[in-house]
Amino acid sequence: xxxxxxxxxxxxxxxxEHLRSLGISVRYVRLPSDLDGIDGLILPGGESxxxxxxxxxxxVWEKLLPLSKQIPFWGICAxxxxxxxxxxxxxxxxxxxxxxxxRRNAYGRQxxxxxxxxxTDTGPEAAVxxxxxxxxxxxxxxxxxxxxxxxxxFLEEGRHMVTAFHPExxxxxxxxxxFLAKISANTPGL
Ligand code: GLN
Numbered sequence: 001x002x003x004x005x006x007x008x009x010x011x012x013x014x015x016x017e018h019l020r021s022l023g024i025s026v027r028y029v030r031l032p033s034d035l036d037g038i039d040g041l042i043l044p045g046g047e048s049x050x051x052x053x054x055x056x057x058x059x060v061w062e063k064l065l066p067l068s069k070q071i072p073f074w075g076i077c078a079x080x081x082x083x084x085x086x087x088x089x090x091x092x093x094x095x096x097x098x099x100x101x102x103r104r105n106a107y108g109r110q111x112x113x114x115x116x117x118x119x120t121d122t123g124p125e126a127a128v129x130x131x132x133x134x135x136x137x138x139x140x141x142x143x144x145x146x147x148x149x150x151x152x153x154f155l156e157e158g159r160h161m162v163t164a165f166h167p168e169x170x171x172x173x174x175x176x177x178x179f180l181a182k183i184s185a186n187t188p189g190l
Pocket of ligand 1: 044045047048076081133
């Protein structure tokens with residue numbers, strides 16, 4: 001199994017460390033050819049506008065939507081913004097991989113970044129929120145897998161998942177393991 005991490009900008013290396021500690025091979029994705037043969041793709045946290053621009057410049061952007069029909073994607077924070085159907089505050093182009101409207105920087109500025117506990121469907125987990133978006137609207141096929149103060153912060157739809165927080169910034173591998181389970185269960189094209 002090889003997992004790609006979109007490595008144009010943002011919080012890339014901590015994901016690689018989590019995955020390697022689980023014995024998984026990692027490929028940094030910068031060029032379209034880096035997408036060949038990967039079994040899952042992580043779209044990391046960072047700055048979604050910058051990632052979007054670079055993904056276009058490097059020719060990766062237009063490959064992503066077709067690839068999302070084949071393999072699981074996990075978007076973290078800025079990555080979830082790239083995967084959403086609609087982006088607010090301000091509007092921005094996105095892939096529409098998951099039936100979701102996101103509001104960028106909805107918890108406020110950098111100073112309002114916080115650490116909290118996410119109530120997941122498998123128990124509480126520590127989570128770091130950094131200029132996080134809010135998941136303001138999502139379709140009936142989207143499942144809420146985690147909440148903070150009642151608000152949905154971890155969503156799954158089919159083979160894909162998005163987290164408004166950064167599981168790579170905490171020691172536990174719980175979220176990476178969850179993504180691996182999605183990859184193992186994936187049937188490309190369905
Ligand atoms: N505020 C960033 C954006 O809108 C996301 C922040 C993050 O990924 N931690 O793109």
